[in-house]
Amino acid sequence: MLIVKAEVVYKIYNPVTFVMAVKNLTSFIQIEAERQMMRMFQKKLFIDLVFEEQNIKEKMLAHLQKQANRWGVHVSKIHMGFEPLRENRKYQAESPSQPEESSNFIWAEDSCGMKNEEPNGDKSRKCISSPCYITIMALAIILLIVTFPISIWFLLKRVKKHEGIVIHRLGRMLGAKGPRWIILVPIIDKLQRVDLWIQPLTVPSIKVTTKDGIHMLCHINIKYEIENPVWCAKTMNFAKYLESRVLSGVVKLIKVKNADELHRQHENIEDDLLIYLKTITTSWRLQIHQVEIDYQPVLKESNLIECSGSRIAFENEEDSPPTLPSPVSSPGVSEHKKTDHFISIESVMEDLVYTVGLCFQFEITSPGKPSKKYFLDLTKGNGNAGEGCPNSTPDVILELSEDSLRRMLTGDLSLYTAFLTEKIHISGDISDAVKLYQVFRLFFVHFPNLILSYIYRNIF
Structure with a gap:
């Protein structure tokens, strides 16, 4: 963790640029300097920064000169200094440092001071x-x-x-x-x-790729409060500057996480981004009150679901009602234990009927074998399951391979990841299909060995 202090010395040689863009010029140069520092510092060790300090300054100067020439500005010098942040060091308003939010994710920020060669x-x-x-x-x-x-x-x-x-x-x-x-x-x-009221800021949506290769469309909403009107008057484009920092922070947070972690750690990610923005805006006299992030997966055309309404009309292929196969008894288990297990299964099924209340149909495919159909009816009584088609119209139809089903039952593959990676095809309402995850999770928590074996061998 480093505290970086930088001072850029520039000179305006184009009067037109001075008249039209002088209010935003300092912010533009500061943004470019911060972006370049983040690119250079995050890829190097601290010992490398010490030995390559002069080389880093030259690269920074060349980059800023190239960017500033189009604004009619000549960057002549850059002064830079950095030091490690100690644990007992407090944050300073003039040079805010960024905390380490999570593993494999380190903030390396800076505090750029702008200086004109002709002070006024x-x-x-x-x-x-x-x-x-x-x-x-x-x-x-x-x-x-x-x-x-x-x-x-x-x-x-x-x-x-x-x-x-x-x-x-x-x-x-x-x-x-x-x-x-x-x-x-x-x-x-x-x-x-x-x-000076609390104001909302809608950040443009950004497309980010997660660690497991899934594209997510992120919608970010922020609520902020201006504490220093003078700073706001000087910085005309502070909203755009804040947007750029929010987008860069979201990309860094999401690209190191899987799609499942984004939903499990949704609140933690929002808190991390809030802390990051508060640390940056301390020197701006800007208070960030709330950060909201909404994730929406970007699906391919092959992943689009064809459904009419929330339910799909389905015709039964068999006239005879399905029967629930008898459970397979494992050797070495007493009759008393079997009774306890089935009483527990019955109570769990009653809870699922009350909480889920849906009918699922599975079409399982195996290499070199014809596909088989199974159902899980949780709409009435203690539920029902078996091979074939249910008596009523299923709410959700799932097509997946035998290997994918095994991984979902053991917790190695989530329904969300399987859907985005095209390992499962869903016909029906997606919100109803997500409830199947509750079924698998409840089975796995209460009966990690017996129920998974029973479901896989006898039902699926």
Whole structure:
């Protein structure tokens, strides 16, 4: 874990760029510098950074010069320093560092300071005390006095609650005013209102590939609050900058996880992203309150389900009702234990009928063998299962291989992963098919040996 401090020295040589993009220029250079640092630092060890510090600076300078030339800016120097973050070191607002969120996932961020070769701090003070500035102020005040009955409406402004106003006088920022009545000079003062309420930010959807090769479409919603109106007024495109940091954080979090882990650790991923954004926005005087991530798998055309409504009309292939085969008794098990097992199975089946209440049909394929049909009816009574077709219309029809079914029963393959990798084809409502995972999980938790063997040998 490193704390990286960087300072970029640049010079604007194109007046058109200075007039049109000077407000966003600093943010553009800062974003490019941070992206390049993340690419370079995450692939190197700390000892390599120490020995290759000069080489890293040269590469950074060459990259920034190439990017800044199109903006009419020449980057002349770059100063960079980094040091390891100790455990007892607190986060600093001027150089926030990123915590390690999970294994195989380390944040390496930076704090870039921008410096122009022609600083305007002294010029600003000289401008305020210049005769031209004093003359304009005097003329504006005289005009207010002459038109006083009318100018009173333009002189007083009310700042509402949860609202900040930043005053610009002759192009110079004076500061922010809180919720109260303020006095303005209408001719030379310009107002910029900043909303301090909690605001939503919808980040553009991004397509990310998980560790197991599944494409996920991520929809991200963020709620933030501006704490410093002056910073917001200076950084005109902070929303786009925040979007870029959110997207980069989501990509880093998702690409190291499987599709199953995304659903099991959904809240943890949102918390990790929230901590990451809070650490970054500390120096921005921006407070992140909530992060919501919604995953949607990107399916191929062959994975599209053909279904009409939530149920599929199905005709029974056999007129005779199916029969439940008798369970196979394992040697060495007493009759008392068998009775206890079947009482437990019956209670579990009753719970499944109450919680699931659906009818599933399975079409199992084996290499070199004709496909077989089985059903699991959890709509009434203690449930029913057997070979063939159910008496009623099935809610979900699943087509899968014998090997895939075995892996699903043992917990090696989830229904979600099997569907996305085209190892199972589902006809019917997907939300109903997902409930089959509850059946497999309940069987596996209560009867890890007996029930799995019973289901696989006698039902499936």
